[in-house]
Amino acid sequence: MSELDVDQIGAAIVKHQRGARFAETTPDQWGDRLMQFIGAQAGVSDVRVANVREVGTAAGGSNGTLLFEASWTEDGEPRSSGLVLRFMPTRGLFHAYDVTAQFNLQRALEATDVPVPPQIWLDPDGNLLGRPGYVMGMVEGASAPMTWMTSGIIADAEPAARREMQLGYLEALARVHALDWRALGLEWLEKRAAGARPIEREVNWYWDSLEYADCKPYLEALRPLRDWLVANEPADIDTVLCHGDANFGNYLYLGTAVSAVVDWEMSFLGTPECDVCFTHMGDQIIQNDVPALEGTLSYQQRIAEYERLSGRKLRNMPYFELFTAYRLAVINVLTFRHFPEPILRQLLPVIERGPKIAADLAARVGLEILLPPSGTID
Known part of the structure; x- marks a missing residue:
């Protein structure tokens, strides 16, 4: 795949995701909602909201995101700041979106050495925003697009800087994994889905999304992989908080x-x-098929550098690569219900690659995954 093709695919995905998130609501309408929401907070008055806008092309993710500037008076003191609204999309990929859980998780992380935006206000039911959502502080910085090897801040960096950026990413992951999630009060994540063990629960969470989307051909095709992952979950694991969507864009x-x-x-x-x-x-x-730029860490180098930075030895990597391939395969299949058919046909070669990778990796452990014919989107 050429660099042009990769960038076009990334741009098409972001463009459609924005349309799904902002359906039937303009930035001006969001501005009015934000003024009402912020003005309803205890001790807050004289609210002004301006420059409501979408995030840049690096934005992916499954929630809606808007940037804006606000000024207000709180407890008699004038304040102003750049802020970020995160809200549940009108049409989303997954079966479950819990903005309260996201807000509470990030608020818990504020007291740690993992850098996260400060969480400010929550509208759990969407009574004022029109959609469940929350407002958080704006943190200075830029992120890479999903096509990080062909465009954006990592691709544009000098080789030495490109390497340092990847090491910074791995160091941030190591900090996340070093957290005492019980001390942070995050035991509620154990109820994310049915199951007695961590990976079993997450396998089931993605399966719940696949069932919710009613993707029958892929439910049948991926069931053997789902069952194998549950039956073969390693016993000797370190249970940690996972970022989950640990791509450079985040x-x-x-x-x-x-x-x-x-x-x-x-x-x-x-x-x-x-x-x-x-x-x-x-x-x-x-x-x-994108060639690695100078200064780009190979996969094995990332593993080695993570182990150096974290002091952990990574284990059972073939299992977890297959588990991750399963997660991404389900996400790819869910997009069959997410994208309109003209865009879907354009992206189909990429979207179908996730299930194929999962099937190829499954074959290495003796599983035969019979995928539907190419172009099967119902």
């Missing part, structure tokens, strides 16, 4: 340093291996 940079880790809606209790292999597996779907 790490803001100031220079070569990570200034914030964002987009926590896919977070779960898993293992370090789940996050470390996530970008590698995702790149095989959308950037599989």
Whole structure:
């Protein structure tokens, strides 16, 4: 796949995701809602909201995101700040969106050495915003697009800086995984889905989304993989908080340093291996033939550097690569219901790559995954 093709695919995905998020609501309408929402907070008055806008092309994720400037008086003191609204999309990929959980998770992380935006106000039911959502502080920094090897801040960096940015990403992951999630009060993540063990729960969470979307051909095709992952979950794992959507687009940079880790809606209790292999597996779907730029860490180098930075030895990597391929395959299949058919036909070669990668990896453990014929979207 050429660099032009990769960038066009990334742009098409972002464009459609925005349309799904902002359906039937203009930035001006969001501005009015934000003024009402902020003005309803205790001790707040004289609210002004301006410059409501979408995020740049690096934005992905499954929630809606808007940037804006606001001024207000709080407890008699004038305040002003750039802020960010995150809200549940009108049409989303997954079966479950819990903005309260996202807000509470990030608020818990504020007291740690993992850099996250400060969480400010929550509208759990969408009574004032029109959609469940929350407002958080704006953190200075830029992120890479999903096509990070062909465009954006990492691709544009000098080789030495490109390497430092990847090391910063791995260091941020190591910090996330070092957190005591019980001390942070995150035991509620154990109820994310049915199951007695961490990976079993996450396998079931994605299966719940697949059942919700009623993708019958892929439910039949992927069931053997789902069952195998549950039956073969390693016993000797370190259960940690996983970022979940650990791609470069969810790490803001100031220079070569990570200034914030964002987009926590896919977070779960898993293992370090789940996050470390996530970008590698995702790149095989959308950037599989793109040559690595000088200063780009290979997958094996990322593993080695993560182990150095974290002091952990990664284990059972073939299992967790297959688990990650399963997650990404389900996400790809869910897009069959998410994209309109003209865009879907354009993206189909990429979207079908996720299930194929999962099937190829499954074959290595003796599983035969019989995928539907190409072009099967119902």
